[in-house]
Amino acid sequence: MNSKLTETEAPARPGEPAGMIRKAGRHVSQNEGLIFEKSAPGKRGMELPPLDVPACNPAAALGADFVRDGIEGFPEVSEIEVIRHFTRLSTWNYAIDLGMYPLGSCTMKYNPRVNEYVARLDGLATEHPQQSAGLSQGCLRIIHDLKECLLAITGMDAATLQPVAGAQGELAGLLMIRAYLESRGNPRKKVLIPDSAHGTNPASVVIAGYEVRNIRSNDRGQIDTDHLREFATEDVAALMVTNPSTLGVFEERIHEIAGILHERGALLYMDGANMNALAGIARPGDFGVDVMHLNLHKTFSTPHGGGGPGAGPVMVKKILEPFLPVPVVVRTDDGRFALDANRPRSIGRVRAYCGNFGVLLRALAYILAYGPGIRQATEDAVLNANYIRNGIEDAYDLPYKLPSMHEVVFSDSRQKRHGVNTMDIAKRLIDYGFHPYTTAFPLIVPGALMIEPTESESKEECDLFIAAMRSIAAEAESNPEIVKTAPHSTRVGRLDEVAAARKPILRWRPSDEDRRPETSAVGLSKGPRP
């Protein structure tokens, strides 16, 4: 169906290899130095209202030893320079707002703008976390309403919204498991983790004081229940499972897995990173999960912002409720909301205050926009993943063939024969106007291409992506060099990561200005490559 698309449709621009590039085009790309390099004494970008009380002498107030001199190298720039600088920097970023961002396991969906608007409302953004509950009824109700929505979506009994990231949610969940098992006499020693798991899982297990025991996936990419039976001994506290797994495949025997664990007094933890495949379709609470976290920055649309903030609420079954982190938002008999910190069996706090409130309220705004219709978002996300799978299945190797949910994992084994690996293909996608998919994860697929389109992509965008992937597969055979040296359309080429790690330069210093590499004289494109 796409054979026509592998041919060159438009002549290549000067300095750019021929190829089927329909989405990406030129846009203005500015050369720009660092803000420190624009600084000059006496400039400033913000003025304060005049002081309306007597000015004090800092040396008299603090003692001369406690007062600092001016901060060396600190920027001095005007407002317009700040605007231009950061606007120019922004043009070097790819973003969901520019097109598909198919990072598997990251759920890069549209970030609704109304969420940004309401997060900045006077009366919400302005609220101080130490103000009394009486002055915080609106904030507490938002936390409460979101909690109720998340419980409905997951089918769990109780929740904490305090953890500020998925990894922190994992830790809180594991600590609750530990506290629960301790209360029954023995915290046990090990936590089982499948080989397909996210790296945060084992890292969190260690901080919760457990040992990691890896368990194998079977040849279909599912948890091997025989292996689990053998490993789920008396000293196992829990199994941490991602469902759907990082292969984008539902664990068909999840209920049996829960049964095996429960039989032996262990609990089932679910990493909810892939909840975008389940919201409105199935509830983890129904298939035996005891504790799970959600990533509000994935399933619930809060912006990634270049790497955070996030939020990682943890949902638990009744048996774990006494151990929730403090404080817990409660509704009193008169219908008012309060914070309850007097919970003697709590695992304690994992973060100051009530967590990332600003992220929580954006997630609530997202859920309110859909209501029960959130199911449609899930359906579209799964449809998109399957459509892309179908569109490129004959061009890339698909190592696990079970039905895909919201994402699909290919391997680069066919392209490897031509010396092209998953990273090369990913970099070449940039030239076609897409952000790369997730490379080299999960670890059980060598040379993985992990693709998650989310529901935010139209049929047209999916078609363009399929065409791009097919074209790159053809290039890998006909002209592998183009792929191996990609990207060709960006402001900088592949950067020397080895040099960066051997001799780290982690900050600007005044003297760096003399030895900075040439940037200003170089044009907008990099010119032809050999």
Place this chain on the structure above:
Amino acid sequence: MYPSEYRYTKDHEWIKVEGSTGTIGITDYAQHELGDVVFVELPKVGAALKAGESFGTVESVKAVSEIFAPVSGEVAEINSALADSPEKINQDPHGAAWLLKLRLANPADAAALMDAAAYQAYISEQSKEQSA
């Protein structure tokens, strides 16, 4: 390629025994698998190493490999030049990029390890498995 006077482990370390001192490094195969080395972490002089236990790490940009003691002993010297130029491990893994010298607990221990021919057979077997 693989010096005949060295002995080798399955974890791709080599050891050269001279009297009661053993010099230890990682093999050319290991550096090749790891890619450009950016950092090496070594134990302190005087540390006691036990055969088979991890004593440090070698890092590339995206991978970390543990290094295991081929035999037991006490660290007599470490190659401090590697801190500033870890790339030596890629350039001369069997020579200038030795990692440390051990005062051997029992100099005869090394004899139980693979010789160069056995190691070469072992890695060609490994390569075959990987391409399969």
Place this chain on the structure above:
Amino acid sequence: MRYLPKSPAEREQMLQAVGARSVDELFRSIPETFRLRAPLPLPGPLSEAEIIQYFQARAAENSRGFVSFLGAGVYSHLRSVVTDSLVQRGEFLTSYTPYQAEISQGTLTAIFEFQTLMCQLTAQEVANASMYDGSTALTEAALMANRITGKSRVLVARSVHPEYREVLRTYAKHTGIEVEEIAYQPSGELDRAALNQTRLSGAAALIVQSPNFFGVLEDVPALAEAAHASGALLVAGIAEPVSLGIVRPPAEADIVAIEGQAFGVPPSYGGPYVGVIATREKFVRQMPGRLAGQSADDQGRRGFVLTLATREQHIRREKATSNICTNEALYALVTTIHLCLLGKEGLREMALQNLSKARFALAELEKIPGVRRAFSGRFFNEFALEFPRSVKLINAALLREKIAGPFVLGRHYPELTKRGLVCVTETMPRAEIERFANALRRILETPL
């Protein structure tokens, strides 16, 4: 639904393309018993206008119209509208962690600038790309000290933010780290007598905060000297970093853990904020969190990449320095833009205004009979007062005057009854300070 870009006909075409008769078939791997048939009991769907109405109604249930003298770890400062207008650019807001450097130079360059600013402010050599917040940054600093020294006991001043200490305890509990608390003295500073050599020796770190929770500055050079003499590291927490505009930086500390909220991040009922760890270069491989580093492409053009990633969980898994995955990049960007706008002179001026207003407020409040400062140490923009009656009662009366009064220290320090914390920043007009003092005088003149 307005967020979904497919027409019913397109859904049909796509279903046909994948060979499915119905959308249900796509979910065939989920056992039938677990498939929901009824719609979820969720409120909505709401239009954009209705969503705004819902949140405006919630905003009206909060503290609007009240004047607040609360600090206690979260500080209201002036911020320029420029900051919000820049960080709402989709290229910053809707991008992912900059793993693909070629199309993430905007975020990476800004992070590099952030790291530089944090080093300049703290007089440290390296700073990371940000952490969750101050409470977790301080906790990670303690774990880091444990890795560097190989010792498992940490000493933490009781004058460190109580909620930060709670987080530290939660993380320490199962990582084999023993937390011991050190008392404060009448000045509000750490009690040096309690910090005798026997307790310090064998400890991984001494952890203090400056200004501390009582608003009092610690003598960082002296504490560093004491810690170093016993082979311990000094960890300095900073929850009010605007102080760094005028107060000597903690250059002698080995690890500095900052809450950056005061640099242009709205209070937002507790988050998102932005934590940072800054430290000495020799400890960089034990530092958690992402790092941006400078490099160049094959044509020598400067660019930035995430570097030293082998410390992190996605490579080292259970042996990682921390389980942290995200940072707070967008708020690191807020902080960076805010500090660039303020600049060298602006930050100093802001700090001076805080220093001056807090002193003016203290003088006004101390004129009230029965009200006096609870600690004698040096302070920046926050101070504790001792009142002739319970702070809770005073606050209840102040609410009627539309004033959110002092933070009740008795909540975390049972011995500090009738003591409350007052914070005054540059945002507080003189007239409001005077109104607060007058209201307090009236309240205290009224018999119980």
